[in-house]
Amino acid sequence: MSEASEPAWTIRPERPQDAPLVEHLNETAFGPGRFAKSAYRLREGVSQVDELAFVAIQAGELRGSVRFWPIMIGAQRALMLGPLAVKSDQRGRGIGVALMERALEEARRRGHEAAILVGDEPYYARVGFAKLPSGRIRFPGPVDPSRVLGLSLKPGSLLNLSGEVRRARLDEPVCADSAGLASG
Numbered sequence: 001m002s003e004a005s006e007p008a009w010t011i012r013p014e015r016p017q018d019a020p021l022v023e024h025l026n027e028t029a030f031g032p033g034r035f036a037k038s039a040y041r042l043r044e045g046v047s048q049v050d051e052l053a054f055v056a057i058q059a060g061e062l063r064g065s066v067r068f069w070p071i072m073i074g075a076q077r078a079l080m081l082g083p084l085a086v087k088s089d090q091r092g093r094g095i096g097v098a099l100m101e102r103a104l105e106e107a108r109r110r111g112h113e114a115a116i117l118v119g120d121e122p123y124y125a126r127v128g129f130a131k132l133p134s135g136r137i138r139f140p141g142p143v144d145p146s147r148v149l150g151l152s153l154k155p156g157s158l159l160n161l162s163g164e165v166r167r168a169r170l171d172e173p174v175c176a177d178s179a180g181l182a183s184g
């Protein structure tokens, strides 16, 4: 089949049976080092926001995935975008941006106010993320401040965000050295 006649990828909500494939994709895209990242620590012991998890599928195959985690920034609820991953042989086709656009549209529809992430500004600016002023929000571990990005899902909501980034809740027990992240 020529590339032009291949069915295009589609984006749909992640289903429970997708989870092992999504985890494998994330493992391949980020490697074992992902567990040491500050952003990962905020996900540890917390369930993802199920209704904002989307996958890109083509011919029954997983091509990409985006997930979000619930967080608190100071006293405010927010979303943390990630992981976002696209299969290495499928990159540059617009799948990453399309996954984020779909998920962010759903987040707005559900009344979420703001999303943050740690990543490359030139890429995430494509869906509206911008650098947050240095020092406004503090992560529980080392993070390059120039990679801390935010997006208002409701006009002006980023203006109110400041303080420490913590888990929104704890769904499962985690090891003692990171348990403090959920406090407050």
Ligand SMILES: CC(C)(COP(=O)(O)OP(=O)(O)OC[C@H]1O[C@@H](n2cnc3c(N)ncnc32)[C@H](O)[C@@H]1OP(=O)(O)O)[C@@H](O)C(=O)NCCC(=O)NCCS
Pocket (backbone or CB within 6 Å): 029, 030, 084, 085, 086, 087, 090, 091, 092, 093, 094, 095, 096, 097, 098, 118, 119, 120, 122, 123
């Ligand atoms: C980052 C990633 C999700 C992008 O997915 P994708 O489907 O290739 O992205 P899209 O096709 O929507 O966009 C591709 C465009 O973004 C650009 N781009 C990709 N990664 C970029 C980055 N880190 N910084 C700046 N631009 C980037 C590409 O050069 C391309 O530009 P073009 O449209 O001008 O050709 C994918 O490369 C990936 O899975 N990488 C490994 C995991 C990862 O790093 N995730 C992000 C963690 S912060």
